[in-house]
Amino acid sequence: MPQHLKTAAGPPVATGFSTNVPNIVENVIERIRSEGDSAVRQFSETFDKWSPASFKLSKAEIEAVVAQVPKQTIEDIKEVQGNIRTFARAQRESIRDFELEIRPGVHLGQKNIPIDTVGCYIPGGRYPLLASAHMTILTAKVAGVQHVIACTPPIAGKIPAATVAAMHLAGADEIFILGGVQAVAAMAVGTDTIRKVDFIAGPGNAFVAEAKRQLFGSIGIDLFAGPTEVLIVADEYADPFMCATDLLSQAEHGPDTPAVLITTSEDVGRKTIALVDRLLESLSTAALASVSWKAFGEVIVVDSLDEAYALADDYASEHVQILTQHPREALEKMRNYGALFLGEKTCVSYGDKV
Template sequence: MVLYLKSRNVSGAFSASQLSTDVPGIVKGVINDIRARGDEAVRFYSEKFDKWSPPSFRLSSAEIQKIIATVPKATYNDIITVQNNVRTFALAQRKSLTDFEMEIRPGVHLGQKNIPIGSVGAYVPGGRYPMLASAHMTIVTAKAAGVPKVIACTPTIRGEIPASTIASMYLAGADEIYLLGGVQAIAAMSIGTSTIEKVDFIAGPGNAFVAETKRQLFGEIGIDLPAGPTEVLIVADGKACPTTVATDLLSQAEHGPDTPAILITTSKEVGEQSIKELERLSKILPTAELASVSWNTFGEVIVVGWLDEAYKLADTFASEHVQILTENPREALEKMSNYGALFLGEKTCVSYGDKVIGTNHVLPTKKAARFTGGLWVGKFLKTVTYQEVRSHQESGELGRLCGRAARAEKFEGHARSGDLRAYKYLKDRFHWLSSGRPDTSPKI
């Protein structure tokens, strides 16, 4: 049984001007201009898009300390507490990734190493609000992985320097901090200019233009995830509190006007009461201008017959955030597999993951949770392999095997690399090694 108490209503969700904006085209033009003109183009677009054009986009140590001095002591202390949570979890993840070497056959050694990426660009958005947590999630995690150099960029917010964000970037361990945002920040870090060093990898969320810039530059640099609008889905049984459901859905809907907010419940009463609470709370929420648009346009309430059906349906959404408000929330760990992050029980909310608890909030959207997890310490590591054959006998045997395997695929060059070892260590004879003269042997 599936009953829709509220379905999406995307008709008219966006204005004609929004729908007609050529985001890929605009981004491509900015990237090409920065390739051609470097810092001059970066400054041009920063002035054009953010009305920001200081003598230097990079903050000096003195400027950073001056900005941090304006941050309230309570906020400063909270930043340290949250970053300790993120760092503790990231270091535990790093510890779980061990290097190893094994002897697969006598004298044949295979190994694996986890090497940190050389340099990372961390983008901390700030279009509507200061996004302190994004600094924690990107910079702290990269440093926990052992990345030697992290360059961090964040925009001004309506012309103001976001002091608490700068403090977060500094305390997280950023090696360089730039007051620079949008396409121009991502492109400058990815391409490199005379004043901004090219990085190997870009991490961090952003708006549609930032996401598109990362998409277009992927390949030149690595990226964490292709980002879309924030998503939240709640699975609830008949004992769930409608006020909790409504509050937690709206908490995510305030990210923007295009956030899918979905409730799947086994109780029609919980569904109906949650809708009433959502309507009531959305009228008094200070960020209702965004949250109510997301709820009215992309909100869904679905009633199903039993919890197994709820978990199965939730997996088809593959939502970024999945909150479990049931009597036995840990059941979802066994029943579900497609999600960015799970939040188990009423005492745990998605906002904890977004802001303070220590797991990473950069998570897959647009059903990417079907094939990937979110940002974690492993994203900043290159897992590489190495091999060494120490035994003459084994090198020769592998040469024989390689010769047969390669010729089955018509790769004669590969086969001859194997032949050479079989000749050298097992004294096998090969026509190609004697240039057609079986009575001659090469000096190897």
């Protein structure tokens, strides 16, 4: 019988303030549809305090921005993108065209045709999220997309140089410093300065997700991305400090991130809780991570690893990390997860993105 050492408190009690996200998004989309670039500029000024002479970066501007990025960061981006490009090519090669004669004279076939024009949204409200550039722009180019438009918001009124470097090195054909609904809507409907795309990929906040929902049908989308999730399965051999660190590495993404530990060891569970509390005293992202941990953090003790795998499958988490003596066993025992990270040193922060 599972024993809960820590349960999720649930989201904070509403304060009475509510934002009608669908109505706000609908208004932005319709204004941009009817007024084009002038509406894009107005909403960028309103939401991001951002109104440059041109939202699109010229080739010279991109080169100047990339030149500001430390050499080590550039080398890291290139290494990461090399890994992702290699894997994406292997994925593409696994999706094969074929034709067969299913009955005499009846020929059926499958042909995979790259989309002509794709818009990639690279979020950056709290932190520069370089990984989204790798995951969307680079994979689109590997798939054979001819033209990729990439948008990312300013951060604190400045161009996020490392993000621009990642976008450029991933192969973006056009880069716009433009965020939020105004970016998604502009790419989806097209304006005088922003080409209409056929498909939009990339995560974002609730407003971006709602914009993709409302625009789906007139364009294609990848998915409706919600808060990130992490679940760790650990046995008595797991390092509680690693469990605590890896839980917080995802909890810091936002105030609504589920972070769950399922373990066969009560000692590992209790030590992990204590270490999370201690780390939150000094973690630079504690303001966000502590809210997620309190509201959505869980630590559950079970009797066996088979019970742990079954319970983890019930959660069906986006990211599942296996910190056990024989981590590859989870490949056979589990089936409901977005991505599976086997063994130590597979923290989602780099296992997922590097």
